Every structure is written in C-alpha cells, then in structure tokens.
Amino acid sequence: MTRADLSALFPILILALGSTGVLLLGAWWPRRSRLVLLGTAIALAAAAAAAFHTPPVAEITRMYGAGPFARFFTALWSLTAAITLLLSVRYAHERRFAGGEYTALILFAAAGMALLSSATSLVGFFLGLEAFTLVLYILIAFHKDDPQGAEAGLKYLVLGAVATGFLAFGIALVYTSSGTFHLPEAMAGIASGAQMRPIGLLGWGMLLVVIGFKVSLVPFHLWTPDVYQGSPAPVTGILSTGSKGAVFAALITVLAGMPARGDLAPLLWALAALSMVFGTLAALNQENIKRMLAYSSVVHMGYTLLALLAGGASGNRAVALYLVAYSVANLGAFGVIASLSGPKGEPQNLDDFHGIGWRFPFRCAVLAVFLFSLAGIPPTIGFVGKFAIFRAAIEAGYGWLAVLGILASLVSLYYYLRVIVYMFMTYECEVEHARGGASEHTALAICLAATLALGMFPGPLLDLIGLIIP
Amino acid sequence: MNLDSFPWLSSLIVLPMAAAALCLLLRHHPRVSRWIALVTTLAILVTAVGLFVTGGGQGGWLRYEDHPWIIPFGIRYTLGLDGISLLLVLLTALTQLLAIVISWRRKYQVAIFFSMLLFMEGGIMGVFLALDLFLFYLFWEVMLIPMFFLIGVWGHERRVYAAVKFFIFTMAGSLLMLLAIIALYLLHGQQTGEYTFALAALQQTDIPGAIEPWLYAAFLLAFVVKVPLVPLHTWLPDAHTEAPTAGSLDLAGLLLKTGLYGLIRIAFPLFPEMAQASFPLLAVLALTGIFYAAWIAYAQHDLKRLIAYSSVAHVGFMVLGFCAWDAIAMEGSVLQMFNHGITTGALFIMAGMIQHRAETRDLGQLGGLWGRVPILSFFFLFFSLASLGLPGLNNFAGEILILLGVFRVNPLWGALALGGVVFAAAYMLRAVQGVIWGPPGPMKHAECWVDLEPREMLVLVPLALLVLWLGLYPEPFLAPIREPVQRLLGGTSLLALKGGMP
Numbered sequence: 001m002t003r004a005d006l007s008a009l010f011p012i013l014i015l016a017l018g019s020t021g022v023l024l025l026g027a028w029w030p031r032r033s034r035l036v037l038l039g040t041a042i043a044l045a046a047a048a049a050a051a052f053h054t055p056p057v058a059e060i061t062r063m064y065g066a067g068p069f070a071r072f073f074t075a076l077w078s079l080t081a082a083i084t085l086l087l088s089v090r091y092a093h094e095r096r097f098a099g100g101e102y103t104a105l106i107l108f109a110a111a112g113m114a115l116l117s118s119a120t121s122l123v124g125f126f127l128g129l130e131a132f133t134l135v136l137y138i139l140i141a142f143h144k145d146d147p148q149g150a151e152a153g154l155k156y157l158v159l160g161a162v163a164t165g166f167l168a169f170g171i172a173l174v175y176t177s178s179g180t181f182h183l184p185e186a187m188a189g190i191a192s193g194a195q196m197r198p199i200g201l202l203g204w205g206m207l208l209v210v211i212g213f214k215v216s217l218v219p220f221h222l223w224t225p226d227v228y229q230g231s232p233a234p235v236t237g238i239l240s241t242g243s244k245g246a247v248f249a250a251l252i253t254v255l256a257g258m259p260a261r262g263d264l265a266p267l268l269w270a271l272a273a274l275s276m277v278f279g280t281l282a283a284l285n286q287e288n289i290k291r292m293l294a295y296s297s298v299v300h301m302g303y304t305l306l307a308l309l310a311g312g313a314s315g316n317r318a319v320a321l322y323l324v325a326y327s328v329a330n331l332g333a334f335g336v337i338a339s340l341s342g343p344k345g346e347p348q349n350l351d352d353f354h355g356i357g358w359r360f361p362f363r364c365a366v367l368a369v370f371l372f373s374l375a376g377i378p379p380t381i382g383f384v385g386k387f388a389i390f391r392a393a394i395e396a397g398y399g400w401l402a403v404l405g406i407l408a409s410l411v412s413l414y415y416y417l418r419v420i421v422y423m424f425m426t427y428e429c430e431v432e433h434a435r436g437g438a439s440e441h442t443a444l445a446i447c448l449a450a451t452l453a454l455g456m457f458p459g460p461l462l463d464l465i466g467l468i469i470p
Numbered sequence: 471m472n473l474d475s476f477p478w479l480s481s482l483i484v485l486p487m488a489a490a491a492l493c494l495l496l497r498h499h500p501r502v503s504r505w506i507a508l509v510t511t512l513a514i515l516v517t518a519v520g521l522f523v524t525g526g527g528q529g530g531w532l533r534y535e536d537h538p539w540i541i542p543f544g545i546r547y548t549l550g551l552d553g554i555s556l557l558l559v560l561l562t563a564l565t566q567l568l569a570i571v572i573s574w575r576r577k578y579q580v581a582i583f584f585s586m587l588l589f590m591e592g593g594i595m596g597v598f599l600a601l602d603l604f605l606f607y608l609f610w611e612v613m614l615i616p617m618f619f620l621i622g623v624w625g626h627e628r629r630v631y632a633a634v635k636f637f638i639f640t641m642a643g644s645l646l647m648l649l650a651i652i653a654l655y656l657l658h659g660q661q662t663g664e665y666t667f668a669l670a671a672l673q674q675t676d677i678p679g680a681i682e683p684w685l686y687a688a689f690l691l692a693f694v695v696k697v698p699l700v701p702l703h704t705w706l707p708d709a710h711t712e713a714p715t716a717g718s719l720d721l722a723g724l725l726l727k728t729g730l731y732g733l734i735r736i737a738f739p740l741f742p743e744m745a746q747a748s749f750p751l752l753a754v755l756a757l758t759g760i761f762y763a764a765w766i767a768y769a770q771h772d773l774k775r776l777i778a779y780s781s782v783a784h785v786g787f788m789v790l791g792f793c794a795w796d797a798i799a800m801e802g803s804v805l806q807m808f809n810h811g812i813t814t815g816a817l818f819i820m821a822g823m824i825q826h827r828a829e830t831r832d833l834g835q836l837g838g839l840w841g842r843v844p845i846l847s848f849f850f851l852f853f854s855l856a857s858l859g860l861p862g863l864n865n866f867a868g869e870i871l872i873l874l875g876v877f878r879v880n881p882l883w884g885a886l887a888l889g890g891v892v893f894a895a896a897y898m899l900r901a902v903q904g905v906i907w908g909p910p911g912p913m914k915h916a917e918c919w920v921d922l923e924p925r926e927m928l929v930l931v932p933l934a935l936l937v938l939w940l941g942l943y944p945e946p947f948l949a950p951i952r953e954p955v956q957r958l959l960g961g962t963s964l965l966a967l968k969g970g971m972p
Contacts (some may be wrong), residue, residue, distance in 0.1 A: 358579065361497065377615070378608045384540075387604075391543075391652050399653070406645045413638055417618075425622040425630050462542040 001061060008055030008066035011046045011074050015081075015111035018042035019104040026100015033093045037439070039103035040085040043110060047078035050114075062182055063124035065253070068468040070118030072320070073249045077117065080242045080327055081110035086443035087335045088234040090436070094343045095143050095232070102142060109135040109238065113246035121181045122171045125250055129167065129214070132243060133160055140231040140239070152230025159213065159223050167210040173203025183254055192263075201263065208267065211251065215244040215301045216294075218274040225286075228294035233346050236290060237334035240297050241327035248304055248323060252316050252469070255308065268309045273401060275302030276408040283415045288348050292415055293333060296374060299408055300326050306405055307389040310396035316469045317462075318388035324454070324461065325385030329373040332447030336367040339436035339444065347433060353422040354429035363436065364423045366448050371416040373451045376409050380455040478517060479535050479549040479599050482559065483609075486510060486566075487592035493585035500580035504570075507584035511567040511591065518563035522556060525950065532556060532950075539605070544655075544665035549599040553950030554734065554804055558598045558727055561811045565723040566591040569716035571929050572819055576624070576714075583624055586616040587716060590724075597728045603651050604667040606736070607644070610692075610728070614640055617717065617725065625712040632705075632712035639705035643692035650688035653681070654740070673739055686744035689737040696729030699752070699789060700759035703782045710778035715822030718774065722781050722818055723811035730788055730807055734800075734958060738792070746795070753793040757886050759786035764893035768900055773824065773831040776901050777817045780857065783894060784810050784865075790887055791872040799875020800955045801948055806868030808947060809940055813865055816853040816933045820846070823926060824905065828913045833901070838910030843921040847906040849930050856937045858898040859891055864940035 006013070022042070026035055055066040064070065084106055092102050109132040116128030137160065141153025175181060177200030178189020190200030212220035228236050279298030286292035304326070307318035340347050340356075340363065347353060357364040373382030386409065393402040454461050489510035493503040525532055533551040551559065569587050576583055593616070596609030614637055622633030651667070658675040659665035666672070677685065695702045706726075710718050738745040760783050767779035788810070791803030823846060824839070825831050840847040856863035861870075869891065877884035922930070940947060 372615070378611050383608075383611075387543075387648070387652070390649060391656070394649065394653050395656050399649075402649055403646075406649055410638065410642055410645050413641055414634070417634055417637060421622060421630050421634065424619065425633070457540075459540050459542065462540065466542060 004056040005060045007053075008057050008060050009064070010053055010055070011050035011071070011078065012111050012114050014042060014046040014049055015078065015107050015114065018046070019107035019111065022100045022107065023104040024100070026104070029100075032099045033089070035100050035103050036085050036089045036092055039107055040082045042107060043078045043082035043085060046110070046114075047075045047082065050074035050078060059120055063121045063127075064115060064118045065120045066118070069249075069253075070114075072464070072468045073117035073246065074114040076324065076327065077110050077113040077242050077246060080113075080238055080245075080331060081106050083331050083335070083443045083446060084234050084238040084242075086439045087237065087331075087338045088232075089439040090434070091232065091234055091338050091341065091440075095145075097142055102139075105135045105139050105142075106238065108132070109139065110242065113242045116246040117249035119250050120183050120253060122174060122183065122186060123181050125183070125254075126167060126171060128250070129210075129247070130164065132246070133164070133214075136235075136239060136243060139235045140227060142235065143232050146230070148230040149232065150230075152227045155223055155230075156227045163210045163213045166206045170203045170206030170210065173199050173206065175203075176200075177203065184256070187254065204264065205267075207254075208264070208271075211247055212271060214247045215304075216298050217271045217301055217305065218278040218298060221275070221279070221298045224298060225282075225291040225294040228297075229288060229290045229348065233290070233334050233338035233341060236293075237331045237338070240293070240334065241330050244297070244301060245323040245327055248301075248308065248319055251308060252319055255311065256316075265309065268305060269398070269401060272302045272305040272309060273404055275299060275305065276405055280408040280411045283412065286415070287350050289337065289350065289353070289419060290334075290346075290348050292419070293330070296412065296415070297330065299412060300330075300374070302408070303386065303389050303405055306398065306401055307392050309401075310389075310392040310398055312392070312396060313469060314388070314395055315392040317465045318385070318392040320465045320469060321388050321458075321461065322385040325373065325381040325451075328447050328450045328454070329370045329380070329382055332370040332444060332451065333367060333374070335440065335444050335447060336363050336370070339363060339440040340433045342432055342434040344432065347431065350419065350422050351429065352431045352433075353419060354431070355423070355427045356429075356431075356433060357420075357424035359428065360433065360435075363444065366444050368420045368423070369448060369451055371419055373455070375413050375416040378455065380451050381458065382451070382455070384455055384458045477535055478521060479533050479551055482514060482517060482563075482595045482599065483549075483592045485514060485592075486588040486595070490585040490588035490592065493581045493588065497579070497581040497585075503581035503584050504574065507570045507588055508567075510588060511563070511570050514591070514595075515563040515567050518560045521551065522560055522950075525556075539602075543604070543667075544659075545604045545667055546602045547605060548601040548668060549605075550601045551599060552954045553952070554731070554954045555598045556950050557804065557808050557947060558731060559595060561727065561808050562591060562594050562598065562724055565719060565811060565815055568815065568819065568929055568933070569719050571925065572719070572822065573714070573716045574925060578624065583620070583716075586620050587720070590616040590620070590720060594720075594724050594728060598731060601669050602667045603655070603669060603672065603736070606669075607648060607651060610644060610732075611641075613725070613728070617720065620717040620720070621709055621713045624714040625717065626714075627712070628708070629712045632708040636705050636709040639702070640695055643695035643702075646688040647692035650685040653685055669736065669739070677741070682741060682744055686737065686741040686748070689732075689740065690748065693729045693732040693737055694752075694755075694789075696732070697726060697785050697789060698729070698782065699755050699785070700762055700782065701755075703759070703763070706782060707775050707778045710781070710818075711772060711774045715818060718778075718818040718822075719815045722778070723815040726781060726785055727807050727811060730785065730792075730803075733789075733792060734804075739958065749793040749795060753790055753880075753883055756786040756789040756793065757883065757890070759783060760790070760887060760890035761893060764890060764897055767897040768893075770897075771833050773821045773833060773836070773901060773905065774818065776833070776897060777814060777821060780817075780894070780897060781810070781814055783890065784814065784857075787869060787872055787887065787890070790876060790883065794872075794876045794879040794883070795959060796875040796879050797952075797955055797959055798878070799872050800959060801951055802868050802871025802873075802875060804951045804955065805940075805944060805947060806865070806872060809864040809868045812933060812936055812940070813853055813857045816849075816930065816937075817857060819929060819933075820850050820853060823922075824850075827919050828911075830913065833904030835911040835913060836905045837908040839906040841910065842919055845921045845927075849922070849934065850906055851902055852934055853937070854898045854902045856941070858895045862938075862941045864937045864944070867941055867944040 112132030119125040177196035178186040216224040283295035373380035376386035535549045539547040593613030600606040763782035770776040788803040791799040
C-alpha cells in the first residue's frame with residue numbers, strides 16, 4: 001500500500017483511527033458523556049475530508065474505489081453517523097452507555113459502510129459488510145438491561161452468521177467461475193457463453209440472498225421488525241439507513257459490471273414486487289411505530305430495488321437520490337422517537353402518541369414531515385425521490401412494477417397518516433415523554449431542513465448525483 | 471417600481487404561504503395570527519381584484535411568469551393567468567377571506583388553524599396558476615395536507631374517519647396521474663429530445679394509440695375524484711359534514727373547482743381525441759349524478775350533508791356543460807364554477823351559523839326559525855333560492871347557459887338536465903321548509919338566540935350582493951372567459967399559442 005493509497009483512504013482512516021482514539025480515551029477520561037460529541041466531530045471531519053480531499057488514485061489496491069462515487073457515499077454515511085451520535089447524546093447518557101465504546105462502535109460502523117459502498121472487489125465487499133455487521137450485533141444489544149435488545153441482537157447475530165456463510169460461499173463460487181475478485185471482471189466472467197457460467201450465477205444468487213437479508217427484502221425480511229423494535233432508537237436509525245444504503249450503493253457497482261443482468265432481472269423483479277406488496281400489507285396493522293417503520297423500510301427497499309432494476313444512468317441516480325431521501329427522513333423519524341424517550345423507555349406504541357402533538361408541537365410536526373416524506377408527498381425530498389424512481393422504472397419499461405409501487409405507496413398513506421392522526425387528532429394521554437436535549441433538536445433540525453430544502457430545491461443534489469454517476 | 475414586472479402571480483402563492491409560516495411561529499399569540507391572516511387574505515383579494523380590473527398583459531395570457539427550477543429534470547416554474555384562472559383566483563381570494571372572518575371566534579389552536587387556511591390558499595392558487603405539470607402536481611398534492619388537518623383536528627365527531635378517507639380517495643387518483651405525467655414526459659423527451667413538463671410542449675406530443683387511453687384515464691381519474699363525479703363522490707359528504715365551517719367552505723368553494731379546472735386545463739387539452747370519445751360516458755355519469763345526488767340530498771336529515779349532496783348535483787351540471795363541448799355551455803360551466811362557490815359557500819356558512827345557535831344540524835329538530843331570527847332566515851332563503859336556480863340570481867345565469875349549450879348539441883341531455891333542475895328545487899325547498907318554516911323544533915336555549923351579528927352580516931351581505939350581480943348582469947365575469955373558452959374549443963388552446971414563449 002503506497003502513500004497515495006493511504007491518502008485516498010484518508011476519510012475512512014479518520015473514522016477508524018478516530019474510533020480507536022475515542023475507545024482509548026473512554027477508558028481513562030472521567031467525563032465520558034462528552035465523548036459522544038467528540039465522535040460527532042470526528043464523523044464530521046471524515047465527511048469533510050471525503051467531500052473536499054481529492055484522492056491521488058482512482059482505486060485503492062484494486063479493492064476500493066476512491067472516485068467521486070465512493071467519496072459521495074463516504075460523506076453520506078459519515079454524516080449519518082454524525083447525526084446518529086447527536087441523537088444519542090442524552091439517550092446514551094440516561095442509559096449509562098455514554099462511554100467511549102458506544103461512540104467508537106458507531107464510528108467504526110460508518111467506516112465499514114463507507115468501505116462497503118466503495119468496494120470494487122468481492123473481498124472489499126466482504127470486509128466492508130462484515131466490518132459494520134459485526135459492530136451492529138453489539139450496538140443492537142447495547143442496552144444491557146433491556147431483554148428485548150438482547151433478543152434482537154441474538155436474532156440478528158444468528159441470522160447474520162448464516163448470511164456470512166452464504167456470502168463467503170457465494171464469493172467462492174463467483175471467484176471459481178471467473179478467477180478474479182475484482183468486481184467488473186468477476187461479473188464479466190459470468191457473461192453468457194462463459195465456461196463456468198452456471199457456477200458463477202449460483203454464486204451470484206447466493207450473494208443476492210445475503211443482500212436481500214441485509215436490506216430486508218421479502219422473503220428475507222423476517223428479522224427486521226423484531227430487531228428494529230429491540231434496538232435503541234438511534235441505533236435503529238443508523239441500522240435502517242446506513243447499513244441498507246451502503247449495500248445498495250455497493251450493488252450499483254456490482255450490477256454495473258454485470259452482463260448477466262438479463263438473467264437476474266426476473267429475480268430482482270420478483271424481489272422488488274414482493275417487498276413492496278408484503279411490506280405494505282404487514283405495516284398496515286402494526287401498533288408499534290418501530291415495527292411499522294421496519295415494515296415500511298421493507299417497502300422502501302423494494303422501491304430502491306425497482307430503481308436499481310431499471311438501471312442505466314437514471315436508474316442508478318434514482319437509487320442514490322432515494323438513499324439520501326430515505327436516510328434523511330428515516331433518521332429523523334427514529335430521531336424523534338429517541339428524543340421523546342425518557343429513562344424509562346421509548347414511546348413505541350401508537351397509544352404512547354395519543355394527542356402529544358399539541359404538547360410537543362415542534363417535534364411532532366417534524367415527525368409528521370418525515371412521515372409525509374416517507375409517504376412521498378410533496379414538497380419533501382421523499383416525493384422527488386419517488387418521482388425519480390418511477391421515472392426510471394417507466395423509462396426502462398417496468399411500467400407495471402411502477403403501478404404496483406404507486407398502489408403500495410397509496411396504501412402506505414394509511415399507516416403513515418395513522419401516526420399523525422394519533423399525534424394531532426386524539427385527546428392527550430398520560431404518558432411521560434422527555435423534552436429532548438439541544439443536540440437532539442439540532443439533529444432533527446438538520447434532517448428537517450434537508451427534507452424540505454432538498455424537496456423544494458433538489459437541483460444541486462441532482463447535479464452532484466449526476467456527477468458521481470455519469 | 472414597474473407594476474407590470476412585479477411577480478403578481480407568485481405573490482398570490484408566496485404571500486399566503488409566508489403568512490402561514492408566520493402564524494405557525496406565533497402559535498402562542500392567537501390574536502396576532504388572526505390579524506395576520508385577515509390582513510394577508512385581504513391583501514390577496516385586493517391583488518386578485520386588481521388583476522381582474524386591469525386585465526391586459528402579454529400574448530394570450532393576462533399574466534405569465536417563467537423561471538427554470540429543477541434543471542436536471544427539465545422542470546420549470548411556470549405560472550400563467552388567463553380568464554378562466556382569473557375567475558378562480560378571484561373566487562379563491564374571496565372564499566379564503568370569508569373563511570378567515572367566519573372562523574374569527576374559533577378557540578382551539580387558533581394560530582395553527584389560520585395557518586392551515588393560509589397554507590391551503592397558497593396551494594390552491596398554485597393549482598390554478600401552474601402551467602408546468604410537475605409544478606401543478608406539487609400544488610395539487612400540497613393543498614391536501616392542510617385540508618387533512620382542518621378536517622381531522624377541528625372537525626366534528628367522525629372527523630378522523632372523514633379526513634383519512636378524503637386524503638386516501640384523492641391521493642388514489644393523483645398518484646396514477648403522477649405515473650401518467652411521467653410517461654407523457656418521457657414520451658415527449660424521446661420524441662423531441664427535450665425533456666420538459668411544460669403543458670404547452672406536452673400537448674404537441676404524439677402519443678401511441680395503445681397507451682393513450684391509459685394515460686387519459688389516469689388524468690381523468692385524478693380529476694373526477696376531486697370533482698367529484700358519481701360514483702367517486704363518496705368521500706365528499708363525509709368530508710363536508712365533518713369539516714369545520716371554514717373547511718366545508720373551502721371544500722365546496724375551491725377544492726371541487728380544482729378538479730373541474732384540471733379537466734379543462736389539463737386533461738382535455740392534452741388528449742383532445744380521447745376527451746371527445748369520453749364525453750358520452752362523462753355526460754351519462756354527470757346526469758346520473760344530477761339525479762342521484764338530488765335524490766339522496768332530499769333524503770338527508772343533516773343540513774350539511776344535504777348541501778354537500780347538492781354540490782354533487784351541481785358539479786354534474788358543470789361536467790355536463792364541458793361534455794357538450796360548446797362555447798355557450800362551456801362558458802356557463804366556468805361561470806357556474808364561480809357561482810357554485812358563492813352560493814354553496816354561503817349555504818355552508820349559514821349551516822355553521824345555524825349550528826352555532828341551535829347546536830344541531832338535524833332538520834327534524836330545526837324549524838320555525840323565521841319567527842326567532844328573521845334576518846338569518848331571510849338570508850338562508852335567499853341563498854337557497856339562488857342555489858336552486860331562481861331567475862335573477864346567480865345560479866340561474868350559469869344554468870341557463872349550460873342548458874342552452876347542451877340543448878344545441880344534444881337535446882336529450884338538455885331535456886334530462888332540465889329535469890334535474892326540478893329535483894334541485896325539491897331538495898332545496900325541503901331544506902328551507904325544515905329550517906325556517908314549520909313548527910319550531912326542540913332547540914336548546916332558543917329563547918336567548920340573537921339574530922345575525924355585525925360580523926356575520928359583513929360576510930353575508932357582500933355574498934348576497936354578488937349573487938344579485940352575477941344573476942342580473944354576469945357579463946363582466948363572462949367577458950374574460952370568452953376568449954380562453956374559444957381557444958379551448960378551437961383545438962388550439964391558449965397553451966399552444968404560448969409555445970414559443972421562452
């Protein structure tokens with residue numbers, strides 16, 4: 001590894017070294033709750049480095065990209081981590097996990113996500129994915145006194161371990177068939193007419209299972225509601241946005257070099273359709289908001305897959321745009337839940353939201369905006385994202401899938417509106433909610449500003465995405 | 471400053487939105503926000519009247535604004551005002567001012583309530599002015615949100631049910647329209663290489679025969695749900711009944727008009743042949759609506775529900791007027807859009823006033839109001855007569871034009887529609903009978919009722935004068951719509967003429 005490679009890895013090094021530093025500092029420093037803010041600063045520094053530091057090489061040791069694409073997602077996941085940390089300050093303090101460990105793990109997860117999004121080789125893919133998955137196992141179960149958290153962590157761990165097995169085996173098969181780990185070449189190696197094509201396709205199919213599991217596409221989504229419900233709200237935030245988005249970003253690279261796309265199209269079609277339909281139906285009668293958002297995330301991943309399936313410049317750009325849209329709104333939604341939760345627990349059930357809209361007007365209105373964005377109603381970024389997806393889908397000839405998506409998003413209105421109805425249109429209940437701290441309000445304000453400003457003036461973001469996906 | 475270069479159209483949208491945001495911030499100061507709302511809506515009405523009086527402008531448009539907006543997608547911020555939109559802008563400005571005045575005494579979350587009204591005003595103005603389909607769609611959806619809250623937060627007993635039903639019904643149509651808009655945009659882009667949402671450009675698109683009916687159906691669905699045409703009307707009585715008075719006023723006066731406006735501004739011009747083919751179907755549905763809604767209205771016990779169903783019957787007339795595709799009928803329909811906003815709005819306001827006093831809207835419990843509150847009863851009778859189409863009052867002017875035009879084109883439709891007028895008389899007279907004549911019902915605190923207060927007079931007297939003006943001398947309102955209607959019917963609509971506009 002040359003100095004140029006290291007320079008290209010600079011943003012991720014900030015995250016990784018910063019994570020280690022925070023961990024060490026946490027062992028000695030008495031005022032440990034400040035460490036969360038330090039972590040935020042580190043994540044922001046990484047994002048800034050990714051945005052403004054032009055790397056001298058295009059690829060690092062044929063494993064990770066260093067181009068605009070990689071830097072864009074590195075910045076995005078660093079920012080996600082920063083917002084997650086901002087949302088955690090009070091939450092972590094009240095639950096006594098304010099030490100360095102929590103911060104370090106979040107930073108490390110961001111590093112893994114950034115690595116995964118920039119992977120250009122199967123090894124890089126594997127390392128990136130495992131780097132943050134391992135961290136997430138711990139983070140999900142971080143609240144030791146919460147039995148649901150432990151259960152969720154275990155559930156994710158067991159299934160995740162199986163997924164890792166599939167991943168390793170799939171990579172082995174693809175490698176066998178093509179003789180290389182480098183993604184474009186490996187995928188070209190299973191082009192039609194290639195000798196080992198069936199094995200390569202089988203390998204790719206196994207990779208698809210792992211991807212389906214990680215981003216919770218139906219029928220690999222079964223873990224999602226339990227894990228979402230059991231994890232601490234800020235962790236659910238990064239779990240639902242960063243860890244899924246990073247996989248999708250990697251998929252853009254994977255599929256770009258995939259000549260066998262035609263063979264897999266029916267499979268992707270079915271996964272997208274199933275996710276949109278079943279996710280929507282399952283979300284309809286959830287009484288728990290985190291579970292509702294879990295199923296809704298299944299639907300959103302279905303949309304994203306639809307854009308990915310459409311492919312081409314407009315499809316891939318739609319994926320990137322939608323990842324931003326979904327991340328902002330979803331982080332915000334879990335952020336509101338985190339900010340409302342007191343030492344005794346999180347408000348998760350709809351009953352906890354009875355009429356609180358008038359007691360906490362700002363945060364509830366903000367949550368309403370995020371839900372409108374998830375439902376794809378203008379003038380939010382969610383609408384622009386959905387618009388881009390449907391545009392790409394119709395352009396690529398997936399009109400019926402787009403109609404299915406529209407119907408899903410129509411039904412989805414019901415469960416998003418339901419939360420808003422509970423907050424603003426029923427009488428107040430006697431549930432204790434926290435007032436939230438300054439850092440949480442800052443994070444929510446950032447998400448809100450992004451949701452609305454990018455919804456009304458998406459031009460600059462679209463230009464940027466056009467730049468990274470030419 | 472040059473008054474002609476001032477972005478008057480944008481100000482119609484931005485001013486209420488900004489005032490809405492201000493009201494949200496001042497939510498602990500209900501008095502201040504009330505005055506902000508009043509002053510803003512008054513300023514907008516003045517602007518609208520100013521536009522009405524001065525008219526004039528460039529090309530076929532009285533006013534026109536165009537700026538690039540989301541460049542990567544070819545989306546522009548294009549607003550245009552012609553005679554048809556002018557009438558509706560005027561109606562919006564007037565209705566919203568009334569909505570603010572009649573809600574003056576509201577107690578619960580006042581600032582937010584006014585903010586929602588203002589927010590909706592901005593959205594509806596946008597719908598009536600946008601000439602870029604993306605922009606149109608944006609406003610089309612945005613205006614649903616405040617209405618959802620108005621019904622859901624400040625409505626009556628079953629408000630949540632009505633609010634959610636309203637939202638989902640209208641979204642169902644619009645989302646398919648979104649797909650159709652995108653498909654149209656891509657088709658146009660593939661044919662010309664220029665990706666744009668400009669209505670004028672999209673009209674030139676050559677749509678393959680196989681998908682044209684689908685695209686048209688998607689647009690049609692979005693608009694007729696909002697109109698609402700039978701059998702897609704079921705959201706309306708619920709929404710009207712449960713909404714607070716200002717919400718009912720906005721629904722009847724404005725939201726229904728957005729659907730009708732969409733038909734003549736967007737759906738028909740984009741798909742002229744398809745539109746022609748669909749007229750018989752639409753006419754049958756419209757006629758069905760006229761009779762069916764009249765019948766149902768007659769059977770209602772709830773005053774607001776009765777008026778709501780009367781709206782369904784009235785929009786049936788307007789759609790029938792469109793279907794005749796005849797200049798006189800079309801002018802009548804557009805004028806009737808304005809008229810209906812005035813009379814039905816007035817009736818909803820009065821239903822609110824009666825409910826405020828009697829604490830009921832049940833026709834079985836009301837009655838004999840003439841003896842107690844004669845002035846209120848007089849106004850109720852007056853607006854009811856206007857609504858049933860008494861000559862000399864506003865609805866007659868619109869209806870007679872529609873009927874004349876329809877007779878010219880299809881005497882059978884005309885004859886049937888004429889029967890509908892009789893039905894209208896039946897249910898309106900039943901309402902009048904139930905409310906102001908007959909023996910007094912068992913109403914609460916009836917002995918200490920007050921007749922109309924000055925604030926209420928302030929609302930009703932101008933409306934009554936407008937009703938008379940429109941009934942006796944509708945020409946000033948017909949003049950601006952004559953040319954746009956001609957262009958619409960001539961195939962080369964106003965939009966095509968603006969095709970060369972930068």
